[in-house]
Amino acid sequence: xxxxxxxxxxxxxxxxxxxxxxxxxxxxxxxxxxxxxxxxxxxxxxxxxxxxxxxxxxxxxxxxxxxxxxxxxxxxxxxxxxxxxxxxxxxxxxxxxxxxxxxxxxxxxxxxxxxxxxxxxxxxxxxxxxxxxxxxxxxxxxxxxxxxxxxxxxxxxxxxxxxxxxxxxxxxxxxxxxxxxxxxxxxxxxxxxxxxxxxxxxxxxxxxxxxxxxxxxxxxxxxxxxxxxxxxxxxxxxxxxxxxxxxxxxxxxxxxxxxxxxxxxxxxxxxxxxxxxxxxxxxxxxxxxxxxxxxxxx
Amino acid sequence: xxxxxxxxxxxxxxxxxxxxxxxxxxxxxxxxxxxxxxxxxxxxxxxxxxxxxxxxxxxxxxxxxxxxxxxxxxxxxxxxxxxxxxxxxxxxxxxxxxxxxxxxxxxxxxxxxxxxxxxxxxxxxxxxxxxxxxxxxxxxxxxxxxxxxxxxxxxxxxxxxxxxxxxxxxxxxxxxxxxxxxxxx
Numbered sequence: 001x002x003x004x005x006x007x008x009x010x011x012x013x014x015x016x017x018x019x020x021x022x023x024x025x026x027x028x029x030x031x032x033x034x035x036x037x038x039x040x041x042x043x044x045x046x047x048x049x050x051x052x053x054x055x056x057x058x059x060x061x062x063x064x065x066x067x068x069x070x071x072x073x074x075x076x077x078x079x080x081x082x083x084x085x086x087x088x089x090x091x092x093x094x095x096x097x098x099x100x101x102x103x104x105x106x107x108x109x110x111x112x113x114x115x116x117x118x119x120x121x122x123x124x125x126x127x128x129x130x131x132x133x134x135x136x137x138x139x140x141x142x143x144x145x146x147x148x149x150x151x152x153x154x155x156x157x158x159x160x161x162x163x164x165x166x167x168x169x170x171x172x173x174x175x176x177x178x179x180x181x182x183x184x185x186x187x188x189x190x191x192x193x194x195x196x197x198x199x200x201x202x203x204x205x206x207x208x209x210x211x212x213x214x215x216x217x218x219x220x221x222x223x224x225x226x227x228x229x230x231x232x233x234x235x236x237x238x239x240x241x242x243x244x245x246x247x248x249x250x251x252x253x254x255x256x257x258x259x260x261x262x263x264x265x266x267x268x269x270x271x272x273x274x275x276x277x278x279x280x281x282x283x284x285x286x287x288x289x290x291x292x293x294x295x296x297x298x
Numbered sequence: 299x300x301x302x303x304x305x306x307x308x309x310x311x312x313x314x315x316x317x318x319x320x321x322x323x324x325x326x327x328x329x330x331x332x333x334x335x336x337x338x339x340x341x342x343x344x345x346x347x348x349x350x351x352x353x354x355x356x357x358x359x360x361x362x363x364x365x366x367x368x369x370x371x372x373x374x375x376x377x378x379x380x381x382x383x384x385x386x387x388x389x390x391x392x393x394x395x396x397x398x399x400x401x402x403x404x405x406x407x408x409x410x411x412x413x414x415x416x417x418x419x420x421x422x423x424x425x426x427x428x429x430x431x432x433x434x435x436x437x438x439x440x441x442x443x444x445x446x447x448x449x450x451x452x453x454x455x456x457x458x459x460x461x462x463x464x465x466x467x468x469x470x471x472x473x474x475x476x477x478x479x480x481x482x483x
Contacts (some may be wrong), residue, residue, distance in 0.1 A: 009349075009350055012351050012354065013351075019358070020361075020373040021373070021377070023362075023372045023373030024374050024377070027371050028371060040366070041372060045369060048363075048366075051314075052322055056322035056323075059319070062323070063323055066327050067327060067328055070328045071328075
């Protein structure tokens with residue numbers, strides 16, 4: 001009895017294995033071109049497809065709920081990874097933007113000093129701003145070039161946009177620059193009409209000084225021939241020379257643009273207002289105009 | 299297991315439902331990066347409750363239906379699941395009714411056997427796929443999930459097939475035991 005059972009069991013098993021092997025051998029031999037087994041499979045799949053759809057729809061809420069946990073778990077990991085990537089990319093972007101801004105600034109400096117502003121006997125020395133006055137007046141900055149690079153007290157300092165100030169103290173490796181917004185600063189200047197490419201011989205002149213209490217505002221004081229000045233006119237250094245007395249700044253360096261030229265103020269105080277071209281809050285590179293032969297070319 | 303026509307119908311329905319739920323539900327779940335597979339667990343349970351022949355036939359049938367509905371090579375799943383049913387049936391015949399811990403271990407082990415056997419058959423049939431770390435990870439996770447799901451699946455199917463199970467039948471009458479002589483009178 002038991003032997004019969006064992007024999008039957010083995011026979012069933014062998015039969016099933018044989019059927020399985022035959023099935024997938026035949027199925028495989030049919031290839032993708034199709035055949036009877038592919039036909040059977042297709043019919044069965046067609047019959048059961050509505051049931052699959054119904055089961056799928058019925059179980060969708062449960063499936064979504066379980067998948068939600070898994071996706072949330074995955075999303076947390078992914079979120080941390082993406083945060084890391086964003087941080088890295090942000091650093092990279094900041095570095096690229098800084099490099100780009102520095103390149104632009106250096107380009108503007110070269111354009112300014114290469115455009116005939118630097119008088120003969122002087123040469124530009126490029127320096128990096130390494131320190132700023134912590135007060136809101138932005139009156140002084142420190143640059144990374146000093147006497148060893150040929151800088152001396154009273155050397156003019158320009159940015160790519162225009163005049164920034166003058167050297168007020170020098171060490172071997174650094175210099176302090178007093179900006180044109182410092183109350184002690186004064187620059188002889190002249191005005192020429194906006195859009196004009198040449199400075200007329202009778203251009204209005206004056207002295208650019210800081211406006212007390214407003215670090216962004218500059219004043220052109222002691223203006224002569226005031227009524228000729230209009231908003232938008234350009235103010236440049238005058239660069240006068242009388243005997244042994246000469247201006248610290250060579251002529252023709254842009255300083256700023258007239259922003260307020262009311263007739264009343266001109267008549268009462270001989271004064272107009274201007275805004276500096278140079279972004280004195282955010283300078284990265286400047287050039288000092290040093291005596292030729294002293295500079296290292298920076 | 300006593301196979302009456304009603305029980306056979308239940309088994310067929312169980313097989314069909316298993317395949318449908320596997321395709322529509324478990325196959326589309328993602329737990330720890332893998333989908334749980336209940337087909338080897340159902341086949342294992344039938345093998346544990348009914349023995350080698352029941353397990354092997356159930357495995358072959360469920361596998362064949364699975365191959366048809368998933369448009370896979372016919373007979374591949376059937377052969378792998380047939381092995382699952384046979385092994386679980388042999389366990390039952392050798393060791394008797396299993397404990398829950400044994401069911402969980404068998405669930406994990408037989409899921410791994412099924413995944414490996416199916417993969418081997420596919421590779422043998424020329425499916426060009428590398429046994430990458432991802433495949434191995436998938437097999438391990440599937441086995442762990444199989445171990446976790448094995449006990450609930452086993453208990454559920456045992457409840458469904460209770461009328462056919464000899465072990466679970468309540469005894470019809472108390473066995474005869476004559477009272478000792480000194481207690482008579």
